[in-house]
Amino acid sequence: MGDRSCSQIDSRLEQLLIWRVLKHTSRWLKTIIYASFVGGIGLGLFLVYLKSHPLPPPDIHLATKIYDDQGQLINQAEQGKPHDPIQLDSLPKHLIQATLAAEDRTFYQHAGFSLHGIARAAWINLKSGEIVQGASTITQQLARNLYLTHDRTWARKMKEAMLTVQLELHYSKNQILQLYFNHIYYGHGAYGAQQASHLYFNKPVRQLSLAESAFLAGLPRGPEYYSPYSHFDHAKKRQEHILDLMVKNQMVSKKQAEQAKQATISIIPPKKVVHPSTRANYFRDYIIRTAIMEYGLDENLVRHGGLKIYTTLNSEIQQQAEQAVTKYLQDQGDLQGALVAVDPHTGHIKAMVGGKDYRQSPFNRAFAQRQPGSSFKPIVYLSALESGYTPLTKIFSRPTSFVYQGGIYQPSNFHGQYPNRPISMREAIAQSDNIYAVSTLFQIGIDRVIDAAKKLGIKSELRPTPSLALGSYAVTPYEMAQAYSTLASGGVFHPLSGIVKIVDMDGHVLVEEKRSAKQVTTSGHAYVLTHLLSSVFEPGGTAHRVRQIFTRPAAGKTGSTDWDSWLAGYTPDLVTTVWIGYDRGKKLPTEKTRIAQYIWASFMKQATSKQPTRIFPIPPDARGVYIDQETGYLATPHCPKTRMEYFVKGTEPVISCPVHPMTHSGHSEEPSLWEKIWNWFQQ
Incomplete structure (x- = not known):
């Protein structure tokens, strides 16, 4: 009897529990059904609304406008x-x-x-x-x-x-x-x-x-x-x-x-129509590519989003660059050229020419990889100065075979001409001596030079072989402008840039350039190298022809291979790299190599005409002393050939010239007034 009563109670409890579950489930089910019904009606009404309203007219593609450093319109992304x-x-x-x-x-x-x-x-x-x-x-x-x-x-x-x-x-x-x-x-x-x-x-x-x-x-x-x-x-x-x-x-x-x-995919060369009012077309292409690839903006937005791109380009300097390239290349058949000009204080690109005629060839040679030849040597010599070399360090220049892990390397000087005597770093730079450069590379270590190239801004692949010293590995004119800009700025690396900011149609700033500068070598080392590179433009230097056109204080280096000719150089306020050559592996005749110098000189004369003439400022960690050119010791008033030479402070000579001493007698005597003045000046 008790068991049956318990059983009945359990059964009733189960029924009650089931009823309550069903009751709550029914309530949730009703809610879900109701919500689905309301949502369905809402979705249906929304779809009816969208169906009843016509699509808006397509957004008209507005050409993005490109402005120079003065806020003047110079070009459009598309016409x-x-x-x-x-x-x-x-x-x-x-x-x-x-x-x-x-x-x-x-x-x-x-x-x-x-x-x-x-x-x-x-x-x-x-x-x-x-x-x-x-x-x-x-x-x-x-x-x-x-x-x-x-x-x-x-x-x-x-x-x-x-x-x-x-x-x-x-x-x-x-x-x-x-x-x-x-x-x-x-x-x-x-x-x-x-x-x-x-x-x-x-x-x-x-x-x-x-x-x-x-x-x-x-x-x-x-x-x-x-x-x-x-x-x-x-x-x-x-x-x-x-x-x-x-x-x-x-x-x-x-x-x-x-x-x-x-199957072969045959792509025809691009055909671009250039509007007569547009300028700096190679630079425009660079700006568009930078906005897309570096800043991640959508290409359609960049080209047709009605953006305003404010750039670093100076229209007057750009025009002078285009005129210089055209002047010297227009009658040279298919000979091509490139020019990149930079403000070394900011890294701002002031002019860019990627070829002599954009309408015939829109390919931007400012980014074409070519062998820099001897224009790469300043990177070797910067590494040498950082390793303890001075402008007076001498190396014997004669036919030399260099034994290394990969075999034997036998460089030669231009036209097989050798001094056959010890020469200083200044002589080696001015005359572009290859034996000195390769010897230096071996003595300081190839890896050190590759590291120096990277910190100056060279991103192209460089291999650890002896020919590196002679610029055998291809780089771009853009990269060379970056490297020389770092030297011109006293060792401060300012990343090259062409964009200041990008603004959309509503005035919102999408991009604002804020690149940070970095000191990558001391100001003393950069200045000493700059002073050495000035010899390239002096009589006997490889770019002495430049002085027929351009006479301001400048430093630089020529470079030539069988296919290329370069001149990269700078004043205190403008850095310019010029390259000339043929596009398709055609050798460059020796008589045409000097055209790069004429383009550089002609452009620099015009581009700096409104700038004050300045010498390169001497930094605190550099010191100039007069040296005897024959012996390399401190000059005395009796030395027949002297020159002011600059050194990183602490590496300058301290011993006076023993060949031309201050006095000529065998005993001590009171120095003359002139000798006192000379001694005071040398202190």
């Missing part, structure tokens, strides 16, 4: 957005398939957003620990390109989402795809597949092969990074990846894809 529309049914099937495989393989299945793409991108980004892949669908990309900038704000993301839904509501999938192919940016001013096909392949888009279609489909992901002109290897690898995706999605067979990978 306007070209338009060359095409119908979807006129596009080759392979281009459509390649684009879908590369950008949005579920385009025809989703309603504007790809959950699969979002999940895949999130997983890849999670594994890499950074954002390396986006998940934008073709519709989202179209919304962004038609109506929005590419800044990464939540407000822009919300607008993009709304516009994506509107595009899906107002247009069919084929219409969206057609708009995409007519508006997407393929790089180098080409909007739309038709124009891109003409730009890169010089043919209508309908004639593109599978290989060309896959190549073209890869460009919108990063028009600068995948530029066929600047980074063909990047574009080719992306083409091959897209072909693999097409095989995976059963769009082409594996055999077709392999054949397309092996």
Whole structure:
């Protein structure tokens, strides 16, 4: 009886518990159903609202304007957005398939957003620990390109989402795809597949092969990074990846894809129309590339976002640079040149010329890697001074074989001419003696020179071989301008810059240049080297011709190889590097090598004409003393040939010349008034 009563009580408790659970579940279920109903109605009303409201007119692409250091307009990023529309049914099937495989393989299945793409991108980004892949669908990309900038704000993301839904509501999938192919940016001013096909392949888009279609489909992901002109290897690898995706999605067979990978991609040279009112076109291209690659701004925004880019360029100096290059190269056939001028106190680029005619060749040779020859030697000698050498350090210059781990190195002087005697560092620099340079390299250590080059701003690869001393490894005129600017500024490294700030259409500052300077060598070492480099322009120096045109205090170094001629030099307030040579491995005749000196001298004369004439300021850690040129000892009033030589303080000679002593008698005597004055001056 007791057991039955307990059992009945338990049963009732279970029923009560179940009833309460059902009651609460029903309440939550009702809430969920109600919320879903209300949400569904809200979503439906929102979609009706978006459907009933027409899409806004596409954002007009406004050319970004570029200004000089005086705030004067000098150029535009593009001259306007070209338009060359095409119908979807006129596009080759392979281009459509390649684009879908590369950008949005579920385009025809989703309603504007790809959950699969979002999940895949999130997983890849999670594994890499950074954002390396986006998940934008073709519709989202179209919304962004038609109506929005590419800044990464939540407000822009919300607008993009709304516009994506509107595009899906107002247009069919084929219409969206057609708009995409007519508006997407393929790089180098080409909007739309038709124009891109003409730009890169010089043919209508309908004639593109599978290989060309896959190549073209890869460009919108990063028009600068995948530029066929600047980074063909990047574009080719992306083409091959897209072909693999097409095989995976059963769009082409594996055999077709392999054949397309092996097919030759022939890109025609770029054809750019230069507006007659624009200036500094090579510099403009550099500025655009910097804004995109260094500061991470979207290329479409940079070119067509109506930005204002304030730069360091001086229009008057730029014009003088272009005139000097044109004057000496215009009648020299296909001989080319480059010039970079910099303010050493700030690192601001004041002029940049990348070739003698931008309309014929927009390739910027200021960033072309060429062998610097002897213009690299000042880096060797800076390392030597830092290692304890002085301007008086002598090395025997004669035919010499240098034994090193890789074999035997036998450099030679120009025209096989050797002093066949010990020469000082000043003589070696003025006459560009190769034996002295290589001997110095071996004595101080190759790694020390490579380290010095890096701290001065050389980023190109330098290998630890004896030929390094003679400038055998290619660098760019831009890098050489950076290195010489550091010497001219007293050893202070100011990173070269061309942009002061970038402002958007609403006046918001997107970029403001604030690079920090760094002392990379002492002011004494920089000054002593500068004083030595002034000998290059003196009679007997390799750039003595410069003095026929330019007479201000200056320092510099020539450089020549079978293919190149350089002059890099500076005054206290302006650094200029000039290179001349041929683009395609053609040897440079010896008689043309001096053209670099004439360009440099002509430009520097004009560019410094409004600057006060100044000597290089002597820093506290440098000291000048008169030395006897014959012996290298402190000069006396009786030394026939003397010169003021500068040393890092503490390394100057302290012993008077024994060959021409202060007195000529064998006993001590009271020094003359002149000798007293001389002794006081030497203290």
